Each structure stands twice: as C-alpha cells, then as structure tokens.
Amino acid sequence: MKLSDYEYTLPKELIAQVPAAQRDLSRLLVLGRRSGEIEHRHFGDLISYLNEGDALVLNETKVFPARLLGEKEGTGARVELFLLRERDEGTWETLVRPGRRIPVGTHLSFGGGRLRCRVIGLTESGGRVVRFDKVDGSFEDALAEIGKMPLPPYIHREAEDSDVQRYQTVYAKKKGAVAAPTAGLHFTPELLDRIREKGVSIIPVILHVGIGTFRPVTAPDPRDHPMESEYHEVSESAAAHIGRIKASGGRIVAVGTTVVRTLETVAKDDGSVKSGAGWTKKFIYPPYDFRVVDALVTNFHLPKSTLLMLVAAFAGREFVLKAYEEAIQRRYRFYSYGDAMLVW
Structure with a gap:
C-alpha cells in the first residue's frame, strides 16, 4: 500500500x-x-x-464555535485558540497560534475579557492545555457569543453568520x-x-x-x-x-x-x-x-x-x-x- x-x-x-x-x-x-x-x-x-x-x-x-480570536494579556499580541477537547470542566486541549510565543504560564483574553484562560501545560502533539476562568453565566453562552465556527482550512474566508x-x-x-x-x-x-x-x-x-x-x-x-x-x-x-x-x-x-x-x-x-x-x-x-x-x-x-x-x-x-x-x-x-x- x-x-x-x-x-x-x-x-x-x-x-x-x-x-x-x-x-x-x-x-x-x-x-x-x-x-x-x-x-x-x-x-x-x-x-x-x-x-x-x-x-x-x-x-x-x-x-461548536471552537475558534477564539484574542490577545496575550500584558502585550496585546494577537492570538488564535482552537478548542479541541474538554478534559474536565474549564480545562481544554487546544491548538494555539503563534505557538512558539505562547509558553506555559501565558494568560490569554478573548472578547474583551469575556473569556480568559491560562496556559497550564502542553499536549503530546504540541498543542496547549488551558484552564478558563469562571465566567458570568455559562461557558457555553460565552463561547456562542464570541467563538467562531471552525471552517476547514481549505475554505479561504472568515466564517459568516450563515455558517x-x-x-x-x-x-x-x-x-x-x-x-x-x-x-x-x-x-x-x-x-x-x-x-x-x-x-x-x-x-x-x-x-x-x-x-x-x-x-x-x-x-x-x-x-x-x-x-x-x-x-x-x-x-x-x-x-x-x-x-x-x-x-x-x-x-x-x-x-x-x-x-x-x-x-x-x-x-x-x-x-x-x-x-x-x-x-x-x-x-x-x-x-x-x-x-x-x-x-x-x-x-x-x-x-x-x-x-x-x-x-x-x-x-x-x-x-x-x-x-x-x-x-x-x-x-x-x-x-x-x-x-x-x-x-x-
């Protein structure tokens, strides 16, 4: 084969x-x-x-709207977080870009602070494990508000409301x-x-x-x-x-x-x-x-x-x-x- x-x-x-x-x-x-x-x-x-x-x-x-666009707290540098799998409540395996600039201990903010998380570890495939802070209301509601639909990489446009x-x-x-x-x-x-x-x-x-x-x-x-x-x-x-x-x-x-x-x-x-x-x-x-x-x-x-x-x-x-x-x-x-x- x-x-x-x-x-x-x-x-x-x-x-x-x-x-x-x-x-x-x-x-x-x-x-x-x-x-x-x-x-x-x-x-x-x-x-x-x-x-x-x-x-x-x-x-x-x-x-679910697994793609989050935000910034590094302290520097304001733009970051993208892609949620993969929830390990337990508030803790997620993720992909992050730019990965080399997001070490363990980094704090990230999304939606003007609607969602905040800290990088607490690495995954076997080189991703990041993050833990989200508690939010007002539910995590799912916050994700629905600021997350984006994860369109495949061969669709060369941003996700729209219709997606x-x-x-x-x-x-x-x-x-x-x-x-x-x-x-x-x-x-x-x-x-x-x-x-x-x-x-x-x-x-x-x-x-x-x-x-x-x-x-x-x-x-x-x-x-x-x-x-x-x-x-x-x-x-x-x-x-x-x-x-x-x-x-x-x-x-x-x-x-x-x-x-x-x-x-x-x-x-x-x-x-x-x-x-x-x-x-x-x-x-x-x-x-x-x-x-x-x-x-x-x-x-x-x-x-x-x-x-x-x-x-x-x-x-x-x-x-x-x-x-x-x-x-x-x-x-x-x-x-x-x-x-x-x-x-x-």
Whole structure:
C-alpha cells in the first residue's frame, strides 16, 4: 500500500467555498459497486435508491464555535485558540497560534475579557492545555457569543453568520465536534420526512469529529499513519434497531465516513453492533471486510486522506479514482461544502 496510490489533481476552483443555495439541490454522483456504473443525479434523488426496510444511520454530533480570536494579556499580541477537547470542566486541549510565543504560564483574553484562560501545560502533539476562568453565566453562552465556527482550512474566508446554520446538519443534537460530518449537510427536514414515509428507518449515533480529520497522511505507507482518538456513542435502542434491520435483510446506509467508523468499531461478526460509548482510532483502508455497512453517502475527499482510503476500501480504489476523475470533468464541487456521492 503506497500513499501515492491515493493522489489525484483537483483544480482549485472546484473546492467549494460556500454551500449550495439549497441543501438537497447539491449534486449526487452514484457509484454502483456491483454494476460498475456511474450515474449523475441530485441529492434529493437519494430517496429513489432506498428501499422499505432499509435504515439510514446518521451522526448527530454538533459542531461548536471552537475558534477564539484574542490577545496575550500584558502585550496585546494577537492570538488564535482552537478548542479541541474538554478534559474536565474549564480545562481544554487546544491548538494555539503563534505557538512558539505562547509558553506555559501565558494568560490569554478573548472578547474583551469575556473569556480568559491560562496556559497550564502542553499536549503530546504540541498543542496547549488551558484552564478558563469562571465566567458570568455559562461557558457555553460565552463561547456562542464570541467563538467562531471552525471552517476547514481549505475554505479561504472568515466564517459568516450563515455558517452557523449551514456548517451544521439539520439533525445535530450533541455538541462536541470541531468539524461537521459533512455528508449530512445535504439533508433537509422535508427530505428526511419523505425518507421515513417510504418505510426507511432513521437511526442516530454519535461520533465527535476531531481535528485529525483535516490532517493529511504523510507516511509513505499509509498503514503507519497515527489516527487520533474520537469519542463515539451507540445507544442500546440504536444497536437493537440496527440488529433488527440486518436480521430482516434490510440495508444499513451510513451517512458519512464517521458513521462507518463508528459502526465498524462496535461491529459484531454477525453484522449487528454493540451499544456503548468510548473512543475509537479506527482506520479503514483496503482491503477491509465491512461487517455492518451496506451503502455509503459521502462527500468528495482530499487526496491522500484517510477518508479517501475508507471510500476506496468500500468501493475499490481504481473505481473511486475513476469516479473522482469523472466528477472533476463534470465540474462537481469538492470537499465539505461540495457535492455528494452514494456508493451502493
């Protein structure tokens, strides 16, 4: 397995900088794994590929405004803090810029003093551990007031008010992600209602997407790439529902690579799943025997990324790269705010 096997050339103008005017009007490239066919549809047509008795599994994680712009107390130097993971109340693992100028002991201020913190340690990856002072009201309210949505690094603009809604799925419930599960961005409440009316189950799980989703693979052999751990939850009712769908011959349609990794983390040999919560470093690459997932809704992913490797494991590397080439020729929009694929 070579990293160069997952390279492709994407014109910069195809990297979507804004979402589609309407969520379900984005385009949908359909890959038939068995037929070898490629179709070109719109996302609202997804329903025609779903059957009564199937289940759509969604990731209900919610992106929080993890990006803070402020200053060093004492000098007024500008700083940027990116919240990654809360260790305990008020203590966070973070990324900070400029890192070399933010040693342990530094005091930082955001929103004119609305939030203040002190750097108390370093993380294994070179980030900072900070402890926030107590605030008037709740920390979450203060973060909502002055934090910014953490748009991906390939979106070359500042977050706008509209991103608060559009860089979030319509079914997001539990805060904890620093990146959206972007395959879900295409769904509207109306489309989900139509899917339910067709007799397709909607089953929620949780995986809080971490910053590692944006980190490229650099190891010549991708199998040496270290995955960062991400928190996941599968409720007892969700696990039981998935088991019933599999036992009755229905298909499990995963909405996004985060759902695939969650389900394959908790998979049993018979295709059912275990309930529970925990942390996963699941890295799926070819060849891989999928035990739970039967079809996949996903966006177009970066070259040499773990996400592209997962899709290649599901549909075959050569077929996926052929589909990507066709998508480029047909001017599909790529990455988080781009168009979607159905692999079935």
